Amino acid sequence: MSVVMKNFTFAVIMLAGSVGPSLAASEADFKAAFAAADAAEKEGGRLRNQWTTTEAALSTAKKAAETGNFDQALRSAQEAEALAKASIVQATSEQQRWKDMEIH
């Protein structure tokens, strides 16, 4: 795997376990985070490269918000945004890097 890919994969693994500092989240915090995540995921869709785990995180965020658990909802929304952005990096990078794998 190329160095860029290794670093990028490492970043994703780190993000999957990241938790922010503990402060009670408000509905407004969640809504802002969700909007950002949703926008990033739509961009991933435009690039035809979305991840199932992003969709799952968005779904978890929405469900948590529905029950009023904005701490969880915010965490999940942030995770979704990170995953969506990673999928965008992947799609963008792969526009050139795919050639590394090609049989010649």
Add this chain to the structure above:
Amino acid sequence: MRTRPTLSILTAALALCALIGASSPAALAIDAVDPAADAKAFRDFFVKKFPQVKFEDFVNGPYSMNEDMRKQWKDKEQFPPYEFALEAGKEMFSKPFKNGKHYADCFENGGIGVRQTYPTFDEKEGQVITLELALNRCREVNGEQPYSYVKDEMAQLTAYMAFTSRGKPFDIKIPNDPRALEAYENGKRYFYTRRGQLNFSCASCHVQNPGERIRAEVLAPAFGILNAMPIYRSEWSGMGTTSRRFTTCNSQIRGVPLEPQSLEYRDLEYYLSYVSNGLPISGPGARP
């Protein structure tokens, strides 16, 4: 606003990638696309990597890679699990539509022994037409509802059509049309592009690791990988088409699947079929 230190790694990576110049894909230099050379390189790669595999045997996927699996498969081929679907497909194929016409009216040679020519590039429409797409169009043109592309009736019909082509080598044509070359190149690019959270490309498994295991499965070589389609997969307890495999594979690497028969998938099928030209159709097939 709370701090999000880990996200800054990501935005940095994004910026870095933008700098590397991965902006819009470079305009396709048509003279640089040489499918015949690609196909030869593809074939040579697998033949060289697996000198013990007989040429035609590549179409048998994992069974060409693993002796124990091959033995079990040969046993079952005497009463193959796709047999019921094949019989149903034969019956369906000969049954007329409500308007009295038949599937045979939509295809060359009445649809018998033609599977190895699909996908084709339709120069009028400027896009790749797969066998499944052609079948559903045939239905719609004759006033019938289209079938799901993934399994059931579509798999039964294509099982029968594949069966009538058994032994015939893949004979995919790329007309001298820049749009056809672009479709081919698009398919090739899809094949080698990493996707999904697991960051696999088709090549990660089927070029770099045929014969190796991914969890409990033995991986098939990409060379000839579509020749056995449609397949009865024990994992599915039923038949599935090429579309079923493409979509489920995407999910398995944590990529959201595209719509069956979407442009990328058709172009991918076009590429994979073309580089397997010369290998015999073995469908319908059975897989673990």
Add this chain to the structure above:
Amino acid sequence: MASTIRVRAILNGDITDVQTLIQHPMDTGLVKDAKGEIIPARYIQQLSFEHNGKAVFLADWGTAVSKDPYVKFAFKGAAKGDELKVSWVDNLGATDSLTAKIQ
């Protein structure tokens, strides 16, 4: 209606090799359909192969056997042209049987 049973019995020396493919959904009763309703359990409970009136293979099945089961076994003591009767009964009381000649 066509039989659900396909069977091939071939004599090799004094051993008869038998292969069977049976068309049956083998529903476990644990799976829900698209509407969210349980698909009722429907699975073969007894499978028997009889030669000259004597059972040469008996199976008591449950839900662990997959859809469209395939069975392969061998037995001694048959001759070419003898009859082999295959029968199954499922949990809902449905049955099917087929008699084939040993080749």
